[in-house]
Amino acid sequence: MSQPTIELTSDQIEFYHREGYLVIPDIATSHEIERMRGIYDDLFARRVGREEGNQFDLAGTDEDDKEAALPQILAPSRYAPELKQVQFATNALAIARQLLGSNASAMGDHAILKPPFHGAATPWHQDEAYWSPDWHYNSFSMWLPLQDATLDNGCLQFVPGSHRLEVLPHHSIGNNPKIHGLEVDEADVDRAVACPISAGTCTVHHNRTLHYAGPNNSPVPRRAYILGFGIAGVRRTTPRSFPWNDAKQTPRQERAKQAELAAPSTLE
Template sequence: MLCALDRRRARREGRSRVGRAAKARPARCNISRVMEATATVASPADLTDESIARFHQLGFMIITDLTTPEDLDDVARLLAGLYRRFRELMDARRAHDLGSERNDARPILEINQTVDLEPRLAETLTFRRCSALAERLLGQPVEHRFDHAIYKPPFNGAATSWHQDEAYALERRIRSAHFWVPLQDVTRDMGCMEFIPGSHRGALGRHHRLDRLRDAHALELVGLDTSQAVPCPIRAGDATVHFPRTVHYTGPNRTGTPRLAWALEFGPRRSLRVRLMAKARLVWRQVTR
């Protein structure tokens, strides 16, 4: 996996040299690729009331030009350092092989709370841009709540099941913005994000948990109609954002290119007491499962 990341960085070295002296382009949010209506923003400060309303209606959005090739290289380098410690992190229940439940699947490697494990990730442009956009989309100051990275090897037959992120939460009706940032171009064959528009306005569905992966992102929504699903293929440097109750999925990686993605969640700021209680509940859940 680490060699694959090195090869990816090498292929992009030429582009990186060209853009290294340029200023970072402002983030542009665009759902025109997947829906007829369009919402575009040149920067977080330019996000319009109309585009925010459309995001709240659909429950998801594509963000174009969130970050730069140089910043993605920094993110990849920091995540690669964590993946070198994968077995150690598995023993500490901070990492999981999501493919271990499937006899016919290659490993799918997840690392939870990467910012806690590697604080320099919080200094990246990707992290700062996501935080700023979350404040605009939610209309209030936010804090970092959670993040994780998922690596899908080439020709991997396993999907990340349809689910709602809220099903993992210890409380209900959480209000947060969840970003998905691939470190390479992603097509549907590679396992891009897919969403059910408007699903965040419905009830939290019934989910099935894989018993051997109780701390991992391995829930599956039961009895779902996916006929209205909207795939969101995007380029490296782009991202998607969705609400905790928005139903979503990423398919198998059927290509010869590894797929690495970083997911970040931001929600309204909480008091120290509430943060400590949430941390205690998380530790309790990890210890008792």
């Protein structure tokens, strides 16, 4: 494995813990970004993972014959293992250990594409709202755009300090349980900070930080490759529930179920 080419300053570490997000320049070279863009476009073009529920429309009803409003791939490195070897991944893990401690580890990757002119907004949400309510989390997402990310094409926006909130009530986009994506019911986003960044820079946000990305009004695709890092979750002793997830009935879940049923059992 390669050595990291980046180290956070104590000011950057302090900013992340205070504000719940951080902008990190120079995490990947233009050469690497160009290479990743080729891999990324190929994965979406081939619709990898569609049958097992790993490629779907985050913001729409995800029908096979309908153009996706916000295509997403879970675990793209499963389909393109070369993504695990990029210098960005080495740098990201080193940063995770600075922000969370030496026992921080990788918790998966995903990709969200906003197609030119019609890529939908990613509504205000907290990532933890998607997860099991049974655990305490201490994690973050590292968001790497594979071209410049601007207000016009859907850069990320954050509410500073919102990582100190509890998980707020969420609902499925459009109150439609067939849609995978979540939106917070209500939140004060007046103080939100938009983070337009150039290719090679990334942002980091805590699992409870409220964040949003606008629609893509530009003629180029807005590609984001996202890595998750965290320390092992501790089971909660005080129960909580996320009813917005219990209510879900997405085509993606159905495809995942069918793929599992069709898979040969490892016990036989």
